[in-house]
Amino acid sequence: MGELIDFSLVYKYLINLVTVIILFRFIYYKNYGKNELFLTFFGFNTIIFFVSYLLNTVEISTGAGFGLFAVFSILRYRTEGICAKDMTYLFISIAIGLLTAVGSKSYIELELLCFTIITLVFLLESSWLFSRESSKTIFYDSIALIKPEQKEDFVAELKQRTGLNIHRLKIDSVDFLKDSCSITVYYYEK
Numbered sequence: 001m002g003e004l005i006d007f008s009l010v011y012k013y014l015i016n017l018v019t020v021i022i023l024f025r026f027i028y029y030k031n032y033g034k035n036e037l038f039l040t041f042f043g044f045n046t047i048i049f050f051v052s053y054l055l056n057t058v059e060i061s062t063g064a065g066f067g068l069f070a071v072f073s074i075l076r077y078r079t080e081g082i083c084a085k086d087m088t089y090l091f092i093s094i095a096i097g098l099l100t101a102v103g104s105k106s107y108i109e110l111e112l113l114c115f116t117i118i119t120l121v122f123l124l125e126s127s128w129l130f131s132r133e134s135s136k137t138i139f140y141d142s143i144a145l146i147k148p149e150q151k152e153d154f155v156a157e158l159k160q161r162t163g164l165n166i167h168r169l170k171i172d173s174v175d176f177l178k179d180s181c182s183i184t185v186y187y188y189e190k
Contacts, residue, residue, distance in 0.1 A: 008105075011107060012049075012053070012100050012101060013049060013100075015100050015111060016049050016096060016097060016100035016101070019096055019100070019118060020041065020045050022118055023092065023093075023117075023118055023121060024038060024042070027118070027121055027122055027125055028089055032085070037086055037090075040090065041089060041093045044090060044094055044097070045094065045096060046097065047097075048097035048101070049097035049098075049100060049101045050101070052098050052101035053102070056101060092121065095117075096114065096117065099113060099114075127189070132188065133186055133187070133188055134186070134187060135184050135185065135186045135187075136162075136164070136184070136185055136187075137172070137183070137184050138162070138182070138185055139180060139181075139182055139183075140158075140181050140182075140183055141179070143174055143176070143179055143181050146171055146174065146181055154169070158183070158185055164187040165187050165188065166185045166186065167186060167187060167188065168185075168186045169183050169184065169185045170183065170184045170186075171183055
């Protein structure tokens with residue numbers, strides 16, 4: 001009589017789950033404050049983990065395995081636009097599920113791999129390596145200051161009005177009829 005519970009599956013899934021919880025609850029949510037994609041991140045991760053684990057137990061060619069990974073990694077929702085950072089986190093979620101499901105038989109190697117991924121994402125999302133630049137699109141009610149020679153005055157005016165420490169800006173569009181413009185301002189988060 002075979003084992004009722006495959007402890008390898010349970011332990012690998014626990015490594016996977018703990019990694020994803022740390023990644024999305026303590027890094028993603030802390031930085032972006034969004035939780036509407038948690039189901040997507042956890043759902044994709046779990047599905048990829050179990051499908052990959054089960055496919056790893058049967059004979060499958062390397063090309064078919066890469067093809068499966070490619071199909072899962074290019075999935076996008078067509079009804080809602082997902083920004084590049086959210087897509088990156090979705091890809092990381094998929095990759096963690098795949099790596100923990102078919103990765104090394106050594107649990108220490110899997111734990112180190114997951115720890116490395118978490119540490120790298122944490123460092124890239126923090127301001128320890130470099131300042132994080134953010135941007136906002138602003139609709140400005142006057143085009144009097146958009147001339148290149150008045151750039152310093154324009155930045156000072158925008159800093160005063162928004163309270164942001166703007167270091168550069170880009171004029172996206174100008175509406176001469178309404179005497180307004182659309183501007184993207186760039187600033188460093190504290």
